Amino acid sequence: MALFTIQDEFRYEITHKIYEGGMGIVYEAEQHGAREFVKRVAIKVIRQDYANQKQFIENFIGEAKLAVDLIHTNIVQTYHLGETNGVYFMAMELIRGVNLEQFAQQLADRRRKLPKELAVFIVSRVARGLAYAHAKTDQHGKPLGLVHRDVSFKNIMIAFEGDVKLMDFGIAKARGFLVDNEGEMVAGKADYMSPEQANFQITDQRSDLFSAGVVLAHLLLGRNIFKGATAEESRQQMMTLPIPDFRALDPRVDDRLNEILHRALARDLDLRYPSGEELLYDLEHYIYHSGYGPTNETLGKFIRELFGPACPQPPARPSPAARSISKASRTLLTVSDWVRAHSGKAGIPRWLIASSTLD
Numbered sequence: 001m002a003l004f005t006i007q008d009e010f011r012y013e014i015t016h017k018i019y020e021g022g023m024g025i026v027y028e029a030e031q032h033g034a035r036e037f038v039k040r041v042a043i044k045v046i047r048q049d050y051a052n053q054k055q056f057i058e059n060f061i062g063e064a065k066l067a068v069d070l071i072h073t074n075i076v077q078t079y080h081l082g083e084t085n086g087v088y089f090m091a092m093e094l095i096r097g098v099n100l101e102q103f104a105q106q107l108a109d110r111r112r113k114l115p116k117e118l119a120v121f122i123v124s125r126v127a128r129g130l131a132y133a134h135a136k137t138d139q140h141g142k143p144l145g146l147v148h149r150d151v152s153f154k155n156i157m158i159a160f161e162g163d164v165k166l167m168d169f170g171i172a173k174a175r176g177f178l179v180d181n182e183g184e185m186v187a188g189k190a191d192y193m194s195p196e197q198a199n200f201q202i203t204d205q206r207s208d209l210f211s212a213g214v215v216l217a218h219l220l221l222g223r224n225i226f227k228g229a230t231a232e233e234s235r236q237q238m239m240t241l242p243i244p245d246f247r248a249l250d251p252r253v254d255d256r257l258n259e260i261l262h263r264a265l266a267r268d269l270d271l272r273y274p275s276g277e278e279l280l281y282d283l284e285h286y287i288y289h290s291g292y293g294p295t296n297e298t299l300g301k302f303i304r305e306l307f308g309p310a311c312p313q314p315p316a317r318p319s320p321a322a323r324s325i326s327k328a329s330r331t332l333l334t335v336s337d338w339v340r341a342h343s344g345k346a347g348i349p350r351w352l353i354a355s356s357t358l359d
Helices: 054-067 100-109 116-134 205-221 231-240 255-264 276-288 296-310 320-329 335-342
Strands: 011-020 024-032 038-046 078-084 087-092 097-099 156-159 164-166
Touching (some): 011 038, 054 078, 097 100, 100 156, 116 156, 116 276
Antiparallel strands (some): 011 024, 024 038, 097 156, 156 164
């Protein structure tokens, strides 16, 4: 029984669209509280096309309930699941940065190569987040058996301060949270999924570690060796492509790093890293065993220099006086206000319900 109840209404002002994928949209918004309190957040919804699909709604709700309890520096935080007039939305941590796909494109455009130590550092942070998520239990201490199933360039962000964040648990499997059709359908991106995912098999946490190995190889080489011309070709290569000697593909890769890559990418589950903790240990030992190694600050400096003037800056907050004038001329919108005002109009992004992924 609760000691007492505090009831309040969250109010969000949508400022602009951050990202739009095939299934969903993420907006930047301001969450308003008492006495001019403002917090910038990301608001995630999915397309109207999926609004009447019960499984999408249930998975969106399940993702929010799962992710809200994943409180870790290397995982994007979920704050709130809301519903208004049948429209579900998720308020999440706003990251000022880029995903690895955008990061890699900027490296290619600038003809820069990511330093080896930073590549290993990025994936070590992903491994930290995965180790934490894989170990989560329910309120009774029973393991959730959480598997992300979509560790990929699009779902790993780097903040311009240098923080690395794993996001989007929309197709994760975890006992009691999301609808799971594993074994009947393939979930994830074909060029990052594990061989067992690609082969319609049941996965465990080792599947995510294979995907982390693909991410590391991609960061080092500047290309994904498993990516085919089509998703089906990528899926087949995940199951059959011989794992190369990475020392022959990049002279920066030494014997130890080659061993780490091969263990992460082992198709035999008994030979692959058994846990995120072990992968994390080997990655951190590799970059720190001889002394000082990369940090969030090192990565932050690199990414800010890489993007230069193109590095997005947060929009300026109006002064208190300007804000009061602005308030006199318009009313803060709740999510339902925004939906009613804009849903379905030409040129205006539709609000969407429920989702597994934004792609």
